Amino acid sequence: MVETRDPSQIRVVIGMSGGVDSSVAAYLLKQQGYDVIGIFMKNWDDTDEFGVCTATEDYDDVIAVCNQIGIPYYAVNFEKQYWDKVFTYFLEEYKAGRTPNPDVMCNKEIKFKAFLEHALALGADYLATGHYARVAHDENGVKMLRGIDNNKDQTYFLNQLTSEQLEKVMFPIGHLPKPEVRKIAEEAGLATAKKKDSTGICFIGERNFKEFLSQYLPAQPGNMETFDGEVKGTHDGLMYYTLGQRHGLGIGGDGEPWFVVGKDLKRNVLYVGQGFHHDALYSDALTAVKMSFTGEARTGTFNCTAKFRYRQEDSPVTVTMREDGTAYIEFAEPVRAITPGQAVVLYDGEECLGGGTIDGVFKNSEQLTYVG
Amino acid sequence: MKNTIYLDHAATSPIAPEVIDVMARAMAEESGNASSIHTVGRSARKALDDARASLAAKVNAKPSEIIFTSGGTEADNMAIFGTAYARQKEGKHIITTAIEHHAVLHACEKLEKEGFTVTYLPVDKTGRISAEQVKEALRDDTILVTIMYGNNEVGTIQPIAEIGAILKEHSATFHTDAVQAFGLEKMDVEALQVDLLSVSAHKINGPKGIGFLYAKTGVKLTNILYGGSQEKKRRAGTENVPAIIAFAKAAELAGQTAHQRIEQYNGFKNILIEQFQLAGVKFHLNGHQKSVLPHVLNVTFPGTDVESFLINLDMAGVLVSSGSACTAGSIDPSHVLVAMYGQNAPELRSSIRFSFGLGLTDELVQEAGKRTAEIVKRLTS
Numbered sequence: 001m002v003e004t005r006d007p008s009q010i011r012v013v014i015g016m017s018g019g020v021d022s023s024v025a026a027y028l029l030k031q032q033g034y035d036v037i038g039i040f041m042k043n044w045d046d047t048d049e050f051g052v053c054t055a056t057e058d059y060d061d062v063i064a065v066c067n068q069i070g071i072p073y074y075a076v077n078f079e080k081q082y083w084d085k086v087f088t089y090f091l092e093e094y095k096a097g098r099t100p101n102p103d104v105m106c107n108k109e110i111k112f113k114a115f116l117e118h119a120l121a122l123g124a125d126y127l128a129t130g131h132y133a134r135v136a137h138d139e140n141g142v143k144m145l146r147g148i149d150n151n152k153d154q155t156y157f158l159n160q161l162t163s164e165q166l167e168k169v170m171f172p173i174g175h176l177p178k179p180e181v182r183k184i185a186e187e188a189g190l191a192t193a194k195k196k197d198s199t200g201i202c203f204i205g206e207r208n209f210k211e212f213l214s215q216y217l218p219a220q221p222g223n224m225e226t227f228d229g230e231v232k233g234t235h236d237g238l239m240y241y242t243l244g245q246r247h248g249l250g251i252g253g254d255g256e257p258w259f260v261v262g263k264d265l266k267r268n269v270l271y272v273g274q275g276f277h278h279d280a281l282y283s284d285a286l287t288a289v290k291m292s293f294t295g296e297a298r299t300g301t302f303n304c305t306a307k308f309r310y311r312q313e314d315s316p317v318t319v320t321m322r323e324d325g326t327a328y329i330e331f332a333e334p335v336r337a338i339t340p341g342q343a344v345v346l347y348d349g350e351e352c353l354g355g356g357t358i359d360g361v362f363k364n365s366e367q368l369t370y371v372g
Numbered sequence: 373m374k375n376t377i378y379l380d381h382a383a384t385s386p387i388a389p390e391v392i393d394v395m396a397r398a399m400a401e402e403s404g405n406a407s408s409i410h411t412v413g414r415s416a417r418k419a420l421d422d423a424r425a426s427l428a429a430k431v432n433a434k435p436s437e438i439i440f441t442s443g444g445t446e447a448d449n450m451a452i453f454g455t456a457y458a459r460q461k462e463g464k465h466i467i468t469t470a471i472e473h474h475a476v477l478h479a480c481e482k483l484e485k486e487g488f489t490v491t492y493l494p495v496d497k498t499g500r501i502s503a504e505q506v507k508e509a510l511r512d513d514t515i516l517v518t519i520m521y522g523n524n525e526v527g528t529i530q531p532i533a534e535i536g537a538i539l540k541e542h543s544a545t546f547h548t549d550a551v552q553a554f555g556l557e558k559m560d561v562e563a564l565q566v567d568l569l570s571v572s573a574h575k576i577n578g579p580k581g582i583g584f585l586y587a588k589t590g591v592k593l594t595n596i597l598y599g600g601s602q603e604k605k606r607r608a609g610t611e612n613v614p615a616i617i618a619f620a621k622a623a624e625l626a627g628q629t630a631h632q633r634i635e636q637y638n639g640f641k642n643i644l645i646e647q648f649q650l651a652g653v654k655f656h657l658n659g660h661q662k663s664v665l666p667h668v669l670n671v672t673f674p675g676t677d678v679e680s681f682l683i684n685l686d687m688a689g690v691l692v693s694s695g696s697a698c699t700a701g702s703i704d705p706s707h708v709l710v711a712m713y714g715q716n717a718p719e720l721r722s723s724i725r726f727s728f729g730l731g732l733t734d735e736l737v738q739e740a741g742k743r744t745a746e747i748v749k750r751l752t753s
Contacts, residue, residue, distance in 0.1 A: 076679050077679065121680050121684075123684075
């Protein structure tokens with residue numbers, strides 16, 4: 001629907017994390033005259049032994065920014081939903097030997113579902129976030145477009161949103177390059193203007209990933225082997241490694257560096273191989289499950305481009321939708337380190353068509369059993 | 373934006389205009405340090421002594437039994453840590469209830485970590501304990517019994533005098549946190565037979581940052597702050613004379629108007645209940661129906677979720693809370709309601725507290741009741 005009301009008649013709930021992006025998003029909405037309400041979502045309790053919790057600090061930043069902008073603010077808690085819908089999935093995927101993407105799940109189940117419902121219950125017309133993505137409305141409905149800043153584009157994480165959700169969503173900074181966002185924050189004197197961007201998975205934050213995961217999943221050390229069966233050392237637990245990974249293997253010796261090229265869950269073996277371009281890392285097709293489209297669901301076979309990891313360059317692909325809703329996606333050129341559990345996201349030019357979860361990986365029409 | 377109706381006086385209350393006048397004047401005129409020996413100091417000392425005497429009289433104490441603190445939390449901490457450390461050679465057992473303010477509960481938890489044993493008496497569904505429970509929990513090594521006078525979340529009043537009578541036969545120090553009750557309930561430390569009693573100014577239309585602990589003559593207390601010899605060496609730090617003067621004024625006003633306000637607040641409760649009934653929303657009241665503070669009304673609206681309910685109420689200008697103020701997205705359910713109803717009771721997610729005070733009228737309360745009922749209808753439809 002194309003919006004015709006005066007902004008002052010439109011209530012927008014903006015999800016605020018305490019970072020610069022959502023701060024500027026809130027600021028711009030207020031400048032445009034919307035009836036803006038800032039809401040901080042608490043999804044994870046990381047209170048340490050001294051009672052310090054990063055969420056409290058982030059919420060303090062939200063409060064400071066909202067007071068500067070002159071909008072009301074509230075905090076809501078989705079810890080339980082996050083645990084049930086995102087964290088449980090995250091652990092299950094690791095147990096199954098895959099590399100999950102909790103941010104995709106968080107957007108699908110929490111931010112643009114539970115939180116969206118919460119916003120609507122507050123009388124909001126729209127939910128806004130500080131994501132680098134754009135929503136375009138026209139007579140045919142709604143489309144999700146890449147953020148203008150190619151380096152920051154976050155449609156990869158938003159691929160599971162549906163048109164029903166997108167109809168209710170605003171991305172106020174999607175048309176801006178990141179440096180411009182920082183500049184606006186500085187010019188407006190926002191308290192978060194110089195705050196460092198958060199990195200990594202939200203609930204792990206800056207902590208050591210291995211240490212974090214080991215609190216929830218028992219690690220089973222095992223052998224690192226080449227495909228020829230040569231033992232090259234021991235691994236700390238298969239879940240700590242992802243395909244194509246170089247660091248943390250600790251294999252010395254001559255020649256090219258060593259990389260993770262596969263996993264054998266049954267034998268608890270991590271396959272390693274030499275060279276960034278090791279042949280085993282390359283594949284030419286995949287199957288994807290949980291396929292979802294941002295607009296009308298596609299059927300049959302079509303050509304488009306795809307990303308298999310965040311921030312990767314697009315690759316040309318041919319997608320064949322199957323009757324069970326899964327997709328078979330062939331690549332024009334072999335692609336390195338396609339990883340089950342990660343998202344495959346489809347694009348047509350600027351438009352993000354949707355995506356799914358990588359399930360099987362294929363080469364020459366045969367499934368690669370060693371990629372988990 | 374609709375006009376706002378403040379129904380959160382149990383969280384904090386607006387300062388009465390007369391109190392502001394008195395405090396502003398004191399800030400201008402009593403700039404001295406009450407410990408100084410010169411003219412300006414003596415003037416401050418006199419003002420301080422007058423305020424102390426006036427406040428002492430409000431609880432039927434001697435002026436020398438009043439220790440000024442930075443507020444209710446410090447008074448509670450002083451009572452609990454002060455008693456525990458002063459008497460730990462006699463015993464290490466403390467009795468309290470599950471529904472105390474965090475200023476008491478967290479202090480007790482800290483002492484547990486230090487090797488003290490704490491008995492947390494369970495309450496009934498109305499939030500009340502019986503004097504009998506205290507009697508049964510008493511041990512030879514019990515050194516402190518700390519039980520709040522009136523609960524800040526549900527308003528339930530505890531049988532303090534009965535407990536005081538029981539403790540007459542025991543050496544334990546008896547403390548009551550009277551922060552929420554002082555100013556409305558008639559309070560006589562002799563009749564209650566308490567040794568320690570905490571009071572705060574900002575709950576009775578006085579300034580924030582000032583309170584007192586009544587400490588009966590002879591009661592053993594170890595300092596929790598060290599420094600100068602103010603407050604008979606029991607609480608170091610230059611006295612906040614203007615705030616203390618204002619505190620005394622607020623207490624004076626509270627005493628003069630208590631009777632009339634109790635009647636008014638009971639009327640407010642009936643108005644709210646009537647509005648909910650007229651609107652046909654489902655609700656029930658929490659807390660004891662007779663032994664209850666007149667200015668606190670805790671209500672469960674089945675089917676509502678407190679988080680979005682409170683935001684909706686705020687947007688409609690109805691300013692209430694869900695018990696104790698919470699931090700960033702905290703959903704720790706009210707420990708008071710948990711103690712009353714159990715860990716998974718629906719009340720934990722659907723209850724809000726209305727609390728009354730200065731500036732409210734029948735019309736405003738009626739309007740707040742109407743707005744609340746409308747929101748409940750919308751959220752539960």
